Amino acid sequence: MNEAEFSFTLNDRPVTLNTRASAMLVDVLRNDYGLFGCRIGCDQAVCGACTVLVDGTPMAACSTFIFEIEGREVTTIEATGQTPDPVQQAFIDARGFQCGYCTGGMILLTRSLLARHPDPDDDTIRAWLGANVCRCTGYSSIIDAVKAAGRLLRQEAVR
Amino acid sequence: MSVETLADPETKIIPLDGLAKVTGSIRYAFDASLPGMLHAKLLRSPHAHARIRRIDATKALAVPGVVCVVTGEDAARLPDPHHGFYVRDQPLIAMGKVRYVGDPVAAVVARDEKIALAALSLISVDYEPLQPVPTIDDALAPGAPLLFDEPHSGPALSVGKGSWSINEPSPNVLYEYGYARGDIDAMMAKASHVSHDSFIVSRINHFHLEPYAIIARTEGERVELWTCNQDPFMIRGDLSRIFGKPVNSICLHSAPIGGGFGGKSYCKLEPLVVLMAMKAGAPVRLALTLDESILTLTKHAGVLTLTSGIDDDGRFLARRSELRMDGGAYADASVMVAVKAGYRIPGPYRWDALFSRASIIRTTAVPAGSFRGFGGTQVSYASECQIDLMARRTGLDPYELRVRNLLEVGEEFAPGDSGMDSDLRQGLDEVCHRIGYHQRKRQKGRGIGLAIGLKDGGGTGNHAQAIVTVSEKGDVTVSAGTTEIGQGAATVLCRIATRTLGLPLSKAHYASIDTDRTPLNNGTHVSCGTVVTGSAVQRAAEDVRAQLLAFAAEQLQCTPEELKLDGWAVIKGNESFSLETMIRSWFGGVGYSFIGRGGMKVPYDPASPMRARNLFWMPCWSTAEVEVDEDTGHVRVLRLVVGADAGHAIDPVSCEGQVAGAALQAYAQAMFEELRYRDDAVPDNINPRSYRVPVAGDLPAQFECFVEEHGYGPGPFGAKGIGESGMLGIAAAIANAIEDAIGARVYQMPFTPERVLAALDQLHSQKQAEPAS
Amino acid sequence: MDSIEQTTPLIGLRGRQRIPDFSVAYPQSIADAVHLREEARAVWMAGGIDLVDDLKQGRAVERVVPLSRLQDLKEIALTPDGTLRIGALVTYRELSEHPLVLDKAPDLAKLIGAVANIRIRSKATVGGSIMSRNGAYDLMPALLALGATLIFHGEDGDGASTARVAASQLTDDEQRLLQAVEIPASASQLKVDRTLRPSACAFLGFATKGSNGALLRLATSCTHPRPAVAEVTVDAASASDLAANAALWAEQLVASLPMPMSDTIASADYRRRVLIVLAKRLIASATSSSIADTDHE
Secondary structure, three states: OOEEEEEEEEOOEEEEEEEEOOOEHHHHHHHHOOOOOOOOOOOOOOOOOOEEEEOOEEEEHHHOEHHHHOOOEEEOHHHHOOOOOHHHHHHHHOOOOOOOOOHHHHHHHHHHHHHHOOOOOHHHHHHHHOOOOOOOOOOHHHHHHHHHHHHHHHHHHHO | OOOOOOOOOOOOOOOOOHHHHHHOOOOOHHHOOOOOOEEEEEEEOOOOOEEEEEEEOHHHHOOOOEEEEEEHHHHHOOOOOEEOOOOOOEEOOOOOEEOOOOOEEEEEEEOOHHHHHHHHOOOEEEEEEOOOOOOHHHHHOOOOOOOOOOOOOOOOOOOOOOEEEEEEEEOOEEEEEEEEEOOHHHHHHHOOEEEEEEEEEOOOOOOOOOOOEEEEEEEOOEEEEEEOOOOHHHHHHHHHHHHOOOHHHEEEEEOOOOOOOOOOOOOOOHHHHHHHHHHHOOOEEEEOOHHHHHOOOEOOEEEEEEEEEEOOOOOEEEEEEEEEEEEEOOOOOHHHHHHHHHHHOOOOEOOOEEEEEEEEEEOOOOOEOOOOOOOHHHHHHHHHHHHHHHHHHHOOOHHHHHHOOEOOOOOEOOOOOOEOOOOHHHHHHHHHHHHOHHHOOOOOOEEEEEEEEEEEEOOOOOEEEEEEEEEOOOOEEEEEOOOOOOOOHHHHHHHHHHHHHOOOHHHEEEOOEEOOOOOOEOOOOOOOHHHHHHHHHHHHHHHHHHHHHHHHHHHHOOOHHHEEEOOOEEEEOOEEEEHHHHHHHHHOOOOOEEEEEEEEEOOOOOOOOOOOOOOEEEEEEEEEEEEEOOOOOOEEEEEEEEEEEOOOOOOHHHHHHHHHHHHHHHHHHHHOOOOOEOOOOOEOOOOOOOOOOOOHHHOOOEEEEEEEOOOOOOOHHHOOOOOOHHHOOHHHHHHHHHHHHHOOOOOEOOOOHHHHHHHHHHHHHHHHHOOOO | OOOOOOOOOOOOOOOHHHOOOOEEOOOOOHHHHHHHHOOOOEEEEOOOHHHHHHHHOOOOOOEEEEOOOOHHHHOEEEOOOOOEEEEOOOEHHHHHHOHHHHHHOHHHHHHHOOOOOHHHHOOOEHHHHHHHOOOOOOHHHHHHHOOOEEEEEOOOOOOOOEEEEEHHHOOOOOOOOEEEEEEOOOEEEEEEEOOOOOOOEEEEEEEEOHHHOEEEEEEEEOOOOOOEEEEEEEOHHHHOOHHHHHHHHHHHHHHHOOOOOOOOOOOHHHHHHHHHHHHHHHHHHOOOOOOOOOOOO
């Protein structure tokens, strides 16, 4: 058995886990930490339903090994708990979801986008959103949600 | 027919499950688990067509952690181990034969998925390969190999006046639906112009992000399932029949569903998982990969041949339709798709004579079944394309030709059926206005196309029941069987109840669905949730209202007519009385529930072609502007405008979202999305990397969706269903725009650059062949 | 690529649960990485995108040797003669955003910054992409068009030597560790048209040779199982007005390529035909100083 200890930060909490090096991050998050907001969709790093942020960068947890996470910061959709942050609130306001399966990934992707581009234009938004598939919405309401989130965050920043 | 509706006092609908979705706390069937649960994996046929001589699972069973293996031998012992809508030809698991690459052959149940997979590869299956039947033409050729050696017993679906319905009319033809009225030969002879064209529609997959996931558990005589199926009661019925158990010994729990689009409708792998749980003596979970989902169900591809005659004034006289749809290896819901395709082919127009035949042809491919739009997408494409062709061939403007023939509000779609309940002209004018159709200037390589797709909605003779429960504090629980697949049913049904009761939406909760407790429902499809289940919910809420007023009247010693409900209080004269106070005072104890019941049923009517009048109509007004690169055939859709009619939009944002989501699915199918098969009936692109679905960057530069409220819906507050509308007109609008741009017609989806270039080549060689005028 | 020993093919069952229980060994140096991989069924891992996909399809691997901690492989630098040297473990995202690349090879930066999506670009590496030999990927065709050189780890014991291989000479059985890619200073322009993806993408490299004229290189993706490239030398006179003979050069270049493949996406004839169209357009625009990349993805 190729087990080892892996230490990383999970939603701002330092954690250590003993597991197989070949374990996939999505299975670790779901089965070892009960974080089901990281969803399994395509299992081929195409759909982005399993998106988490690793050191602020969106990554497909279905295709990232636990050994790649050693010493890094992982953020899942559960990081903000049950109180919606501005991005989540924007998604509610703009109805940037329907079935909700892609939503956690979309929100994390949006946070990463807005951290990099606080006032993104349409082309930038469409390019970034290309990392995540939504089969329900047709993307228009998600694009609206991203813009609304940007506005909310910029407002917060000036306060 | 117009219904006066009061505006909703709540100006913004906040979806009830929004918080759960944005925080990731919502749970889908895929997330469910039970103590002691085992895991299953399926071995699937690598052959498109083969007999199974022998399955040897000895080595698999010897793997530590493997609990059992299930094959067709186990299924054969069941009372009725097949499923399918009216033609029950699909076995739980292959029995004697496999009929498509991906057909499940054996199932391993093990302690975990890894062990199950390792064991699968140790099962050896001795196949006798047979000649595949890759296409419709192959299936219909004389001497073609037969997918089934014998026909299946059972009656054909009942239809009404003018329609006919035949199971398995010939080998390799699963089903035939037909409709005829008027004197087709005479009307065709009267026509001053006749067009004859064939259109080819492609095969796509639903690609719902949540994979199929089913858990089954048996406890003595009881069978319990957790599924992502859109039709829990239908499946309960199937399980009852297959296992020979009464329906009240079977309970299905339906979690919120991570996308369905028809792919999670009708019976799928549920009976197989039950069989596995029975054999294993423990709960069993089966979760498919997305690749396996693609190998489970597709949308019908096919060839649609239309012969239509119009007169000098551009009036539609007669249409003969021969619709050959590729049903794949098993029936699934193909019978219903054929019926709907055959019936909807006339579109939103007036015709004097019709002869429509829709056949489902069996091929050794993934079974085709219900897909949002359900036959309506395919036929809207063919019909709307041919209308443009006829316009161009007779020198009429495509807008004008349509306007001359559109059904008026109230005009019957067919004799014996309900009348049109949308102002078709208004919607057409709206899309024309938005894209600037009448002001457009001719520009090389650019074109604009119009289309009006149409389907009926609400189902045939459909019915639903609902229970609305209200606590002493005015907390509302709505219990009904429409599953939440992302269409926003939970919120809309709760809004119907709370509007009826005069309470805010936030007071309501949509009860989780299980077939023991939830009132029966025919299933979440044909856009029936808002109207059919919604009407049942509204009546249940009205029942509660009446009970509340009766109760308050007794407490206040007056008649209910003297009282008015006002929030969670009643007003008598000038005084307001708290309902909570009265209820607590009378009942005491831990509280009280007012339980309201409601139901609705659309009666059958043999005088109607579908055997029941259609509940409502769903037009899809579409227009597209394209730019075509005539050297490469590349088509860029610059603008896409899509509109639908909600009757009355209970949740306008949700309605728009449904139109947009459907429109993008249709757009993708028109432009690039396809499950491609090679000549040998082997699918080429079943994994997510190769099966391309649209992402945000694929959107047309300008993509506009709008929802009209014509007010004629039969549902609560004048509502109609809208979930499927957006699928219907897009492909034709784009194909028509391409023809407008380059003068050449692409008949086959998707409109790849190669096909567009081939159409241009053909046009150029035709022009060269023609003598100069 | 190893194929798994199986009695029966597992149709549709690609997935995480098929990944074998492998060990992970981080190398201390490039030479160490080579040594660790010499054992049977050991593989190097760059970004891991293709490796993970292979593992999910049942590839048997006993040890993974991640290269991500070898700083030497992550550098981007300019050599004294103006050659741009890009380490094999540089990600697409880093490549597209690095000041040196933006300065010296802006067309390449722009191309790679538009490929796939932000998530893939944050993980995909230059080396991983090249060594995948995937005919649908866009980095290798760009490098072929630019006349790039691949720098492999040499075969001597102390790991100091390197082997230089022209990108166009990369063989299917190359076993050495790719360390870096070099783009010559003379490779001034890269024009790309990816609008016809997945049928055909064209990459035109235009390198001036002073009084000797210019070198046109046409590479493609999505048209052949492996990225293909053809080149033609243009005399100095023609080099100053490429638009005049664009069609001629395009036909010549495409004729020098192997026949494209036919598959369910497009036919060989169509691919060949549009490659000529795309190449002609790229050649005609090559002398313009503003870069008009017609990519829509």
